[in-house]
Amino acid sequence: MFSRLAVVPHPPLLVPELVSGAAPETEPVRAETLAAARALASHSADWVAVGVDPSGPREVADVAGGFTGFGVDVPVALSEGATAVDDDLPLPALVAGWLRGRVGARSVxxxxxPPDLPPDECAALGARLAGAPALLVLGDGSPRHGELAVGRSDERAGPFDEAVHRALAAADVDALRALDPGLAAELGAQGRAAWQVAAGVPGAWRCARSAFRAPFGVGYHWAVWEA
Incomplete structure (x- = not known):
């Protein structure tokens, strides 16, 4: 049974080599994410993770890859001894592997x-995953905040991500389950499915830490829950 859960975003800007001269500006996002990952690693060296990608549903483990597709060959591995290589690991898996390596976890x-996974199927997957001590949940909020919005700004992005932040800060699984998939899709908040998987994990949760930022027009959420 999971007894600790960490929610983090997964933008490429987490990796310093990918942002070069912008590394100082992105450091607050990186620091929050690494702090949440360290909290997970201090609890267990072996993680289960859930992330959102159109190639799902599928599972990846015990492979290596890299961020070559994002412009710089930064290698990552999903386990310490991984020798098989997957050159097409999607971003959530790459970030999970990068975090694993940065904080010294053994495997993930x-x-x-998929981003359109219905809430009931998200909850069912959360229930099925509850067999390991540590869960890493990767997902970004809406990219439509303010003048730096990706594409166009949307006044609904603020209330949506504030509702997500309140739910994560309160470990309110009912509020997470109630998130509207249609609204999340309109706002580009693909993390919705991963958060609703987390909401389906059995347990009496409390939030040990949480944060929300939208420094580059994208909503980034962090939380650490303990059973």
Whole structure:
């Protein structure tokens, strides 16, 4: 049974080599994410992760890859001894592997789910995953905040991500389950499916830490839950 859960975003800007001269500007996002990952690693060296990608549903584990597709060959591995190579690992798996290596965890097994996975199927997957002590949940909020919005700004992005932040800060699984998939899709908040998988994990949760930022027009959420 999971007894600790960490929610983090997965933008490429987490990796310093990918942002070069912008590394100082992106450091607050990186620091929050690494702090949440360290909290997970201090609890267990072996993680289960869930992230959102159109290639889901599928599972990836015990492979290596890299960020070559993002412009720089930064290698990552999903386990310490991984020798098989997957050159097409999606971003959530790459970030999960990068975090694993940065904080010294031993392995991470990544479950990828499609962005349109219905809430009841998200909850069912969360229930099925509850067999390991540590869960890493990767997902970004809306990219439509303010003047730096990706594409166009949307006044609904603020209330949506504030509702997500309140739910994560309160470990309110009912509020997470109630998130509207249609609204999330309109706002580009693909993390919705991963958060609703987390909401389906059995347990009496409390939130040990949480944060929300939208420094580049994208909503980034962090939380650490303990059973």
């Amino acid at each position: 097994r990544v479950h990828l789910v």
